[in-house]
Structure formats: C-alpha cells, structure tokens
Amino acid sequence: xxxxxxxxxxxxxxxxxxxxxxxxxxxxxxxxxxxxxxxxxxxxxxxxxxxxxxxxxxxxxxxxxxxxxxxxxxxxxxxxxxxxxxxxxxxxxxxxxxxxxxxxxxxxxxxxxxxxxxxxxxxxxxxxxxxxxxxxxxxxxxxxxxxxxxxxxxxxxxxxxxxxxxxxxxxxxxxxxxxxxxxxxxxxxxxxxxxxxxxxxxxxxxxxxxxxxxxxxxxxxxxxxxxxxxxxxxxxxxxxxxxxxxxxxxxxxxxxxxxxxxxxxxxxxxxxxxxxxxxxxxxxxxxxxxxxxxxxxxxxxxxxxxxxxxxxxxxxxxxxxxxxxxxxxxxxxxxxxxxxxxxxxxxxxxxxxxxxxxxxxxxxxxxxxxxxxxxxxxxxxxxxxxxxxxxxxxxxxxxxxxxxxxxxxxxxxxxxxxxxxxxxxxxxxxxxxxx
Amino acid sequence: xxxxxxxxxxxxxxxxxxxxxxxxxxxxxxxxxxxxxxxxxxxxxxxxxxxxxxxxxxxxxxxxxxxxxxxxxxxxxxxxxxxxxxxxxxxxxxxxxxxxxxxxxxxxxxxxxxxxxxxxxxxxxxxxxxxxxxxxxxxxxxxxxxxxxxxxxxxxxxxxxxxxxxxxxxxxxxxxxxxxxxxxxxxxxxxxxxxxxxxxxxxxxxxxxxxxxxxxxxxxxxxxxxxxxxx
Numbered sequence: 001x002x003x004x005x006x007x008x009x010x011x012x013x014x015x016x017x018x019x020x021x022x023x024x025x026x027x028x029x030x031x032x033x034x035x036x037x038x039x040x041x042x043x044x045x046x047x048x049x050x051x052x053x054x055x056x057x058x059x060x061x062x063x064x065x066x067x068x069x070x071x072x073x074x075x076x077x078x079x080x081x082x083x084x085x086x087x088x089x090x091x092x093x094x095x096x097x098x099x100x101x102x103x104x105x106x107x108x109x110x111x112x113x114x115x116x117x118x119x120x121x122x123x124x125x126x127x128x129x130x131x132x133x134x135x136x137x138x139x140x141x142x143x144x145x146x147x148x149x150x151x152x153x154x155x156x157x158x159x160x161x162x163x164x165x166x167x168x169x170x171x172x173x174x175x176x177x178x179x180x181x182x183x184x185x186x187x188x189x190x191x192x193x194x195x196x197x198x199x200x201x202x203x204x205x206x207x208x209x210x211x212x213x214x215x216x217x218x219x220x221x222x223x224x225x226x227x228x229x230x231x232x233x234x235x236x237x238x239x240x241x242x243x244x245x246x247x248x249x250x251x252x253x254x255x256x257x258x259x260x261x262x263x264x265x266x267x268x269x270x271x272x273x274x275x276x277x278x279x280x281x282x283x284x285x286x287x288x289x290x291x292x293x294x295x296x297x298x299x300x301x302x303x304x305x306x307x308x309x310x311x312x313x314x315x316x317x318x319x320x321x322x323x324x325x326x327x328x329x330x331x332x333x334x335x336x337x338x339x340x341x342x343x344x345x346x347x348x349x350x351x352x353x354x355x356x357x358x359x360x361x362x363x364x365x366x367x368x369x370x371x372x373x374x375x376x377x378x379x380x381x382x383x384x385x386x387x388x389x390x391x392x393x394x395x396x397x398x399x400x401x402x403x404x405x406x407x408x409x410x411x412x413x414x415x416x417x418x419x420x421x422x423x424x425x426x427x428x429x430x431x432x433x434x435x
Numbered sequence: 436x437x438x439x440x441x442x443x444x445x446x447x448x449x450x451x452x453x454x455x456x457x458x459x460x461x462x463x464x465x466x467x468x469x470x471x472x473x474x475x476x477x478x479x480x481x482x483x484x485x486x487x488x489x490x491x492x493x494x495x496x497x498x499x500x501x502x503x504x505x506x507x508x509x510x511x512x513x514x515x516x517x518x519x520x521x522x523x524x525x526x527x528x529x530x531x532x533x534x535x536x537x538x539x540x541x542x543x544x545x546x547x548x549x550x551x552x553x554x555x556x557x558x559x560x561x562x563x564x565x566x567x568x569x570x571x572x573x574x575x576x577x578x579x580x581x582x583x584x585x586x587x588x589x590x591x592x593x594x595x596x597x598x599x600x601x602x603x604x605x606x607x608x609x610x611x612x613x614x615x616x617x618x619x620x621x622x623x624x625x626x627x628x629x630x631x632x633x634x635x636x637x638x639x640x641x642x643x644x645x646x647x648x649x650x651x652x653x654x655x656x657x658x659x660x661x662x663x664x665x666x
Binding site for chain 2: 085086089091093094095098129130132254256257258259260270272277278364366367368369371378380382384386392393395397401402404405406409434435
C-alpha cells in the first residue's frame with residue numbers, strides 16, 4: 001500500500017519541516033531578537049475531579065445540522081463525548097417500501113441534500129442491477145458528469161463551512177460562488193437546483209440541452225483558478241495549520257475497523273476508493289488519481305478533499321471529451337416511458353405508459369447492494385425485491401452516519417474548540433444520517 | 436502546483452483485476468471464493484450459497500454467525516476487514532423469517548460478501564453482536580435494534596438510536612407497523628408536547644458529572660417529575 005508524505009513549503013512561519021506547528025515567538029529581548037516564552041506555571045488550584053457537562057446543539061451553527069453532542073469536560077479537555085442523533089429522522093426507508101422504484105428517486109435527493117444528483121445516480125445503478133439492465137454509453141458518461149459535479153458541489157460546501165467553523169470567512173464566499181455556477185448548470189439540465197431527481201431506472205429524466213457542454217467546459221476552465229486562490233489562502237496558513245494538524249487522528253487500522261470511508265479513510269492512509277476498487281460507470285477507464293494522506297488528522301482530511309476537487313475536474317474533462325452521441329435511455333418499453341407524442345397516438349405506447357405509471361416497472365425476485373463513492377464515502381443502496389413493483393426493503397448505507405459514529409473516539413482528549421474542527425472535518429449531513 | 440503527492444490505487448495494490456460487473460446473469464454467476472472456503476471450514480453451519488446478480492450470499496446458522504465473521508475477519512486468506520453494513524429484512528409474507536444481513540468487504544482481496552442469518556418469527560429476535568470484531572457495528576446494530584427490535588447480544592450499549600429512548604410505538608421498519616405510526620396524530624402530538632426538552636439529558640449522562648445533585652432544588656424537582664409543558 002503506497003504512502004506519501006506531506007511536503008509543505010513555508011510561506012509563513014508557523015510550520016517546521018515536518019509540517020508541525022512551531023511556537024511563534026512573540027516577545028523580543030533587549031537586543032531585538034525574538035525569544036520564545038513558555039507559559040507561566042499554572043497558579044490555579046488543582047481542579048481534578050471537577051467535571052462539567054456541556055451540551056452542543058441540536059440548534060448550533062457549528063454542528064452542521066441537528067446534531068447534539070453532550071460533552072463531559074475536565075477543564076477544557078473533553079473526557080467523554082455522547083452524540084445524539086435522530087432529530088431529522090423521517091423514515092425514508094419505510095416510505096420506500098410503499099413507493100415504486102422511480103418514485104424513490106425523489107427521496108434520494110432529500111437524504112444527502114448536498115449530493116442530490118449523485119444519490120440519484122447511485123440509486124439508479126442499484127435499481128438497474130436489480131432489474132438486470134445495462135444502460136447506454138451516453139447515459140454512463142452523463143452520470144459520471146453528474147456524480148463528479150455533485151462531488152465538487154458537496155466538497156465546496158464542506159470547504160466553506162469548515163472555513164467558517166475555524167474562523168476564515170472569505171473562502172466560504174469564493175466556494176459558494178462557484179457552487180452557484182454548478183447549480184445553474186444543473187438547473188438548465190434537469191430544471192431543479194437542489195432536488196434534482198435526475199435519473200430514472202434505465203436512463204435519465206432528460207438529456208442535456210444544446211449548448212450545455214459549453215457551460216461545463218467554461219466551468220472546468222475557470223474553476224482551477226478558484227482552487228488555487230483558496231489553496232494560497234489556507235494550505236500554508238499558520239493559523240489554519242495550527243488549528244488542524246494533529247487533531248482527531250485515526251490510524252489506518254482504527255479507521256478500517258470503525259468503518260470510515262471516503263476521504264476520512266483515505267486521510268488515514270488506506271487507499272480504498274470505490275471508484276477504483278469496485279468500479280461502476282466505467283470509472284476504470286478514466287485516468288485519475290486517488291489522494292491518500294499519512295497522518296489521519298483533520299489537516300490531512302482537508303488536503304485529501306482538496307486534491308479530490310482537482311481530480312474530479314480531470315474526470316469531468318475526460319467525460320466531456322468522450323461524451324458519445326446516441327440515446328440516453330435504454331430501448332425497453334417495460335421500464336422507460338414512451339415519448340408523450342406516441343403515448344397519445346399509438347395504442348401500444350399508451351398501454352405501456354399506463355402500465356409504467358400506474359403499476360410501475362417490476363424487477364425479478366432478487367436483491368442488490370450497489371455502493372458508489374459519494375463525497376462522504378461509500379454510499380450503498382441495498383434493495384430487496386419480491387417481484388412486485390415496490391421494494392420489500394430499501395436500505396441506505398449512509399457514509400456520514402458510520403463516520404460520525406467514530407466521533408467519540410476522535411474528540412476525546414482534545415480541547416473543546418477542537419471538537420468543532422473535528423466535527424467539521426467529518427463532513428456530516430444530518431439528512432443522510434437520520435434519514 | 437501539486438504539492439500534495441497523490442498515489443494511485445487499483446491494479447498496483449493487488450494482483451487481481453478490478454471487480455466490475457458487466458453482463459452478469461440473474462443467478463448462477465461465479466461465486467466469491469470465500470463462500471467455498473466457508474463451506475470447507477464450517478460445513479453444515481452454512482445452509483446454502485446463492486449468487487444473485489453476481490453478489491454472493493451465504494445463508495448461515497444464526498448460532499454460529501459471530502464465529503464465522505470472526506474467522507472471515509482474522510483468517511489471512513480471507514481478511515474481511517471492512518464491515519459495510521448491518522441491517523435486516525422483513526418480507527411481506529409473514530411466514531418468511533426475518534433476515535439479518537451483514538455486508539462485508541475484504542479490502543486487500545477486493546471481495547464483497549453478504550452474510551444472512553434467518554431468525555424465525557414467534558421466537559425472541561436475538562443474534563450475537565459483532566461489535567468485538569468491528570467497531571463500526573456500534574451504531575449499525577443500534578439502528579437495527581431501533582428499527583426492527585433485533586437484540587444483538589454482547590453489544591455494550593444497545594439503546595435506541597434514531598428514535599428517542601421513551602418511544603413506545605414499537606419498531607418502525609417492521610411490516611406490522613403502519614406507515615403513519617401506531618398512535619393517532621393527536622396522541623403523537625400530546626406526547627411530543629408533554630416532553631420536557633430541558634430534561635433530555637439521560638440519567639446516564641447526569642450521573643457522569645454528578646450534575647443532578649448540584650442543581651437547584653426546584654429544578655431538580657421539575658426534572659425528576661418530567662415536567663409537562665403547555666399543551
């Protein structure tokens with residue numbers, strides 16, 4: 001398993017060659033040279049044994065949604081952390097058992113709402129394995145474009161809110177400006193910004209409109225500029241490094257055992273990416289690299305996600321270049337709705353339309369678990385069919401749910417202010433955790 | 436520009452080809468080699484092996500499932516080190532037993548295996564926890580308990596996770612649980628309003644810090660009674 005070291009060149013003081021924060025000298029002696037001072041020994045009486053219970057959330061801007069953390073503090077050090085979730089529980093999995101497959105697509109928008117179109121793609125892949133459908137080449141490339149755009153959107157939100165949690169406001173505005181451009185592209189494509197519902201079993205709800213690729217290419221051309229800007233502001237910034245290095249460390253073995261996935265796992269040095277290891281949508285034919293960290297701390301998670309943004313752009317570029325002509329939907333009237341003009345003029349199409357809408361497509365008896373690499377990690381959809389048009393069981397494997405379960409392990413022993421940084425580094429979306 | 440050196444995963448890390456599913460048949464595709472190894476090792480405790488859409492499913496005896504998963508995790512020829520998911524399936528047919536499902540991944544060998552244990556209805560739904568093997572089972576098993584009522588014996592902290600601890604309506608993902616809940620809307624509303632949001636520290640949390648004893652007398656009284664707020 002390959003490893004790498006973080007090579008950080010110093011533009012500001014604050015880091016030594018190993019990337020560790022240096023003590024910044026604040027006091028000069030009489031000769032004008034800086035001397036480091038040690039903090040004076042504590043004059044406070046020893047307060048050992050006096051523990052305080054503090055509650056963060058569920059309505060707190062730094063918990064990224066309705067997460068509630070109960071922390072037991074010894075002074076400012078976290079002794080114990082008890083997370084409480086479920087404030088946003090809506091029973092998506094239960095509702096899915098009462099819906100046809102194409103109707104469930106709308107629910108996948110609303111769980112991980114920062115990655116809505118990526119979830120649509122993941123669900124459609126799962127349903128298509130259950131139906132035994134091979135989708136068209138154009139559809140595959142369009143879905144790759146959708147997934148990678150969605151990854152960029154999700155990482156931009158993560159980046160912006162992470163900056164705000166740590167105290168940098170400007171990168172938040174830059175990130176959200178660029179995210180707005182992707183939303184405009186999505187709006188042109190599927191007509192919605194957040195709740196896209198873009199896929200159907202066997203294809204997409206719509207092909208891209210003419211001229212859409214120009215907008216995508218312009219985004220691919222201009223986006224690296226924003227990345228470089230954010231990179232310059234954050235990556236070697238002494239405050240940024242000081243607030244992120246060495247926090248919430250997970251070793252590779254721990255990370256695997258706690259079931260972490262996505263950038264959280266790769267920051268710990270485990271090179272597991274579903275796109276490479278269990279490829280779907282022909283990801284094995286795209287040329288891209290998977291960033292892997294070494295220390296497994298908050299800073300490495302930042303670096304990994306940041307590099308993933310650049311790699312997603314590479315994939316987008318290749319997908320834009322190879323997008324083939326041809327149909328988006330498969331040619332099977334049992335799962336795909338006929339065009340409206342035919343449905344109102346031809347008898348057979350009308351029957352298919354009626355059957356598809358009223359009864360819904362029926363998969364054979366069976367089950368499938370399809371996992372994709374969502375921005376948060378391994379997102380899986382497990383579906384069990386008993387041959388009717390509604391699944392017996394629809395299970396979401398939520399990556400940020402499993403990642404968040406490790407938060408007590410990560411924050412214990414750190415300071416209260418570091419809890420915010422560690423929590424932000426997990427990249428949680430409560431809609432996905434509670435479902 | 437690229438200070439952050441990236442490494443490629445994929446063909447370099449293992450000798451096998453990427454596992455891409457293409458043109459797989461509904462049933463009868465090649466099974467995961469681990470299934471054969473499990474049959475050799477455990478014999479009759481493996482009830483049957485199925486391959487559905489290229490995914491191997493091992494139906495196993497509920498009594499020995501923990502032992503099997505431990506072997507799959509520890510054995511150097513298997514190394515299923517990543518627990519993707521723990522969940523359960525209840526079928527619409529009330530005769531069919533409830534199935535507990537584990538999705539395991541072997542990162543070194545790039546294998547995926549689904550283990551299923553069938554729990555007959557009418558008996559207590561109990562199965563061994565795999566928390567000792569995988570820490571990720573903590574919340575996954577708690578969620579499964581919360582939604583299906585399956586007790587994972589050996590789990591250190593089996594409490595409700597998504598629903599609140601005083602939830603009385605049963606287990607939401609069971610098929611006999613109506614979509615709108617067991618209680619009427621007015622009863623659900625009444626219970627929600629009767630909750631005292633300030634008393635939502637669990638007793639366990641309160642005892643940790645001994646905070647309860649230090650509270651003012653009137654607040655202590657209110658908390659111990661579970662104060663009713665406006666209705």
